[in-house]
Amino acid sequence: MIPELGHFALALALALALAQSVLPLVGAQRGEARLMAAGAGLATGVLIAVAAAFAALLWSFAENDTTVSAVVQNSHSAKPMLYKLAGAWGNHEGSMVLWVLILALCGGAVALFGRGLPGALRARVLAILGMIAVGFLAFILATSNPFTRVWPPAVDGQGLNPVLQDPGLAFHPPLLYLGYVGTAVTFAFAIAALIEGRVDAAWGRWVRPWALASWSFLTLGIALGSWWAYYELGWGGYWFWDPVENASLLPWLAGCALLHSAIVVEKREALKTWSIFLAILAFSMSLLGTFLVRSGVLNSVHAFANDPERGVFILALLFITVGGAFALFAWRAPALMPTGIFAPLSREGALVLNNLLLCTVAAVVLAGTLYPMFADLMLKAKISVGPPFYQATVFPLALPLILAMAAGPLMAWKRAxxxxxxxxxxxxxxxxxxxxxxxxxxxxxxxxxxxxxxxxxxxxxxxxxxxxxxxxxxxxxxxxxxxxxxxxxxxxxxxxxxxxxxxxxxxxxxxxxATQALVNVRPGQSVPLAGYEFRLDGVGDVVGPNFTARRATVTVLRDGAVVTVLTPERRNFPLARQTTTEAAIHTTWASDLYAVMGEEENGVATLRLHHNPLAPWIWLGGAVMALGGGISLSDRRARVGAPARRRAAAEAEA
CATH class of the missing domain: 1.10.287 (Helix Hairpins)
Known part of the structure; x- marks a missing residue:
C-alpha cells in the first residue's frame, strides 16, 4: 500500500507542478495578484507531495519490501540500515526522486523567503521552477517509476553495488544534487529577468545567495566524491578526469563565474547580459551531467542507467530547456543594456578576466569529455582523452586565473x-x-x-x-x-x-x-619506499556483514621504529559476485601512507604501496572553500533583498 501512495504522490506532484508552471506566469503577464500569489501555495503543495513520495521510497527500502523492483535490485536484508536508506538514492530511479525533492525544496524556499521579491518576478521564477519539475516528474513516471511492483515477490534483494556501500557515497549524491538543483534557481531568475526585460542591482542581490549556496554544495559534493575515489577505488589518486567527474566540474566552473559576475551586477550594474548567460550555462551543464550519467552513453563507475529510452527522454528535455533558454536569450538580451562603465584595469576588469578564464577551462573540459563520444558516433573511431590532455590544456589556463584571483580583490572598483x-x-x-x-x-x-x-x-x-x-x-x-x-x-x-x-x-x-611501488612479497619480506619500510606480516581471512575478505597486515617502520600497521583488504561480495579493494591509509596530515592488496598466488601477495605528500590537504581545502561560501552566505546582505527596485519604482511614479 505504501508504494502505491508514493506513486500517487508523484502523480499529484506532477499535476500541481503543471498548475504552478501556468497560473503564476499568466498572472504575472496579466497583472492579476491572485494568480501570481497562487504560485507560492502550489510550490508548497509540490514539495509536500514529492516529500511524501520520497518518504514512501525510504520506507520501502528500510522495510526491505521485495515487491518493489527498485528494492529488489538495490537492497538486501543483511545490509546495514545506513546502506539500506542510501540504496533509495543509490540507483537511477531513486536518485531522480531525490533530484526532484531538492528542486521542490528550492521552490518552497523561494516561496517562503522570496516575499520581498516583486510579485511578478517571484511568480515567474516559481513558474519556471514548476516547468522544470514537470519535465523531471514526467520523466520519472514515464520511464523511471521507483515504485514498480514485481510478482511474485523476490525472496530477498540483490544488494547495492558493493563499490557504493560506503559512508562517503551515502552523502555524496545529496550534496551534489543540492549544487546541481541550486543552478535551477539561478536559471529561473535569469529566464524571469529575460521575460521581464530588466536586470538591476536588486536582481544581482537576489541571485547571488542562490549561486553561492549552489557553488558551496557542489564544492562539498565534488570533494567528497574525490575523497571516496581516493580511499575506496584503491588506485591512489584523487581525480582521473573521468567523463562523469567532468560532468560535475562543468557546472562548478560556470557557477563560480556566475557568482563573481553577480557581484559586479550588484555593485556596479554591469555585466548584466553576461550574468544571464552564465546562469543559463550553469544549469545547462547540470542538465548535461544528468544526461551523461542517466543515458548510458558513457561507461563509468558513476553511471547508473543504461537505457536508450531514458537517454532519449533526457536528451529531448535538454534540447527543449537549453534551446528554449538560449533562444529567449538571443531575443531579449540586447535590451539589457549595461549601465556601469569601468576601465579594463579595475576590479570589474579582473572579474571579467576571471570569468573568461573559467569559461575557457569549462570549454576545454567539455570538448575533452564529449569529443570521444562524437568521434565514435560520427567517425567510428575509438579515441581516449585522458589526464595528459587536460594537464596540457587546463594548467596553462589555470596560471593566469590564479594570478587574477590574488590581484582582483585588491583593485579598486571602476578604475584602478x-x-x-x-x-x-x-x-x-x-x-x-x-x-x-x-x-x-x-x-x-x-x-x-x-x-x-x-x-x-x-x-x-x-x-x-x-x-x-x-x-x-x-x-x-x-x-x-x-x-x-x-x-x-x-x-x-x-x-x-x-x-x-x-x-x-x-x-x-x-x-x-608522490612515490609508489607495485610489489610481490611473501610474509616476512619488506619493501623500502620514501624512507619507510613496509613489512608484510601475514594474510588472513575476515568475515564481514555481507562479504568475506582476505586481509593483509602490513607494518610500516621508519628507522626501525613502528609507525603504523596497515590492513588493506580484498573483499568478495557473494551476492553481487563482485570483488573490491579496501585501501588502508595512515595519515599524518603531512602525508598519507597508502596500501592496497591485490591478487595472491602460491603464498605471494601483490601490494601497491604509496607515499602521498600533503594528500589530505586536497579535501581540507575543499572544506575550507565551502566554509568560505557559508560565511559569505551568513552575511545579512546576502539574505535580505535590496530595496533598490521598489525605490526606483516609487520614484518613477512620483
Missing amino acids: RAWPVLQRLWWVALVALGVIALVWLVQGRPVLPALGFGAACWLILAAFVDVAERIALFSRPRAAFARARGLPRAAWGGAVAHAGFGISLLGMAGMGL
Missing part, C-alpha cells in the same frame, strides 16, 4: 592603478618565487609540482593581504581588531574561499611528488 596592487603583493610574489625555486632544486622533479606549490603560497598569502588591507593591520594595528569585527562577512568568506583553493593546490602539488 597597477602600482598600488604591486606594492601590496611584492613580498607575496617573492615568497612564491622562492618556494618554486626551493622545491625545484630540492626535489629535482618536473616543474609542475614546483609551480603548484608557488601558486598555492601566492593565493593563501594574497588572501591574508586582502584581509590585512581591509582592516588596516599594518598601517593602524591598534584599530585592526575593531575593524575586523566590522568587516562584512562576505569579505571574510571571499578571502577564506580563495585561501581554501590555495590549500587544495598545496595538496595537488604534493601529490605530484
Whole structure:
C-alpha cells in the first residue's frame, strides 16, 4: 500500500507542478495578484507531495519490501540500515526522486523567503521552477517509476553495488544534487529577468545567495566524491578526469563565474547580459551531467542507467530547456543594456578576466569529455582523452586565473592603478618565487609540482593581504581588531574561499611528488619506499556483514621504529559476485601512507604501496572553500533583498 501512495504522490506532484508552471506566469503577464500569489501555495503543495513520495521510497527500502523492483535490485536484508536508506538514492530511479525533492525544496524556499521579491518576478521564477519539475516528474513516471511492483515477490534483494556501500557515497549524491538543483534557481531568475526585460542591482542581490549556496554544495559534493575515489577505488589518486567527474566540474566552473559576475551586477550594474548567460550555462551543464550519467552513453563507475529510452527522454528535455533558454536569450538580451562603465584595469576588469578564464577551462573540459563520444558516433573511431590532455590544456589556463584571483580583490572598483596592487603583493610574489625555486632544486622533479606549490603560497598569502588591507593591520594595528569585527562577512568568506583553493593546490602539488611501488612479497619480506619500510606480516581471512575478505597486515617502520600497521583488504561480495579493494591509509596530515592488496598466488601477495605528500590537504581545502561560501552566505546582505527596485519604482511614479 505504501508504494502505491508514493506513486500517487508523484502523480499529484506532477499535476500541481503543471498548475504552478501556468497560473503564476499568466498572472504575472496579466497583472492579476491572485494568480501570481497562487504560485507560492502550489510550490508548497509540490514539495509536500514529492516529500511524501520520497518518504514512501525510504520506507520501502528500510522495510526491505521485495515487491518493489527498485528494492529488489538495490537492497538486501543483511545490509546495514545506513546502506539500506542510501540504496533509495543509490540507483537511477531513486536518485531522480531525490533530484526532484531538492528542486521542490528550492521552490518552497523561494516561496517562503522570496516575499520581498516583486510579485511578478517571484511568480515567474516559481513558474519556471514548476516547468522544470514537470519535465523531471514526467520523466520519472514515464520511464523511471521507483515504485514498480514485481510478482511474485523476490525472496530477498540483490544488494547495492558493493563499490557504493560506503559512508562517503551515502552523502555524496545529496550534496551534489543540492549544487546541481541550486543552478535551477539561478536559471529561473535569469529566464524571469529575460521575460521581464530588466536586470538591476536588486536582481544581482537576489541571485547571488542562490549561486553561492549552489557553488558551496557542489564544492562539498565534488570533494567528497574525490575523497571516496581516493580511499575506496584503491588506485591512489584523487581525480582521473573521468567523463562523469567532468560532468560535475562543468557546472562548478560556470557557477563560480556566475557568482563573481553577480557581484559586479550588484555593485556596479554591469555585466548584466553576461550574468544571464552564465546562469543559463550553469544549469545547462547540470542538465548535461544528468544526461551523461542517466543515458548510458558513457561507461563509468558513476553511471547508473543504461537505457536508450531514458537517454532519449533526457536528451529531448535538454534540447527543449537549453534551446528554449538560449533562444529567449538571443531575443531579449540586447535590451539589457549595461549601465556601469569601468576601465579594463579595475576590479570589474579582473572579474571579467576571471570569468573568461573559467569559461575557457569549462570549454576545454567539455570538448575533452564529449569529443570521444562524437568521434565514435560520427567517425567510428575509438579515441581516449585522458589526464595528459587536460594537464596540457587546463594548467596553462589555470596560471593566469590564479594570478587574477590574488590581484582582483585588491583593485579598486571602476578604475584602478597597477602600482598600488604591486606594492601590496611584492613580498607575496617573492615568497612564491622562492618556494618554486626551493622545491625545484630540492626535489629535482618536473616543474609542475614546483609551480603548484608557488601558486598555492601566492593565493593563501594574497588572501591574508586582502584581509590585512581591509582592516588596516599594518598601517593602524591598534584599530585592526575593531575593524575586523566590522568587516562584512562576505569579505571574510571571499578571502577564506580563495585561501581554501590555495590549500587544495598545496595538496595537488604534493601529490605530484608522490612515490609508489607495485610489489610481490611473501610474509616476512619488506619493501623500502620514501624512507619507510613496509613489512608484510601475514594474510588472513575476515568475515564481514555481507562479504568475506582476505586481509593483509602490513607494518610500516621508519628507522626501525613502528609507525603504523596497515590492513588493506580484498573483499568478495557473494551476492553481487563482485570483488573490491579496501585501501588502508595512515595519515599524518603531512602525508598519507597508502596500501592496497591485490591478487595472491602460491603464498605471494601483490601490494601497491604509496607515499602521498600533503594528500589530505586536497579535501581540507575543499572544506575550507565551502566554509568560505557559508560565511559569505551568513552575511545579512546576502539574505535580505535590496530595496533598490521598489525605490526606483516609487520614484518613477512620483
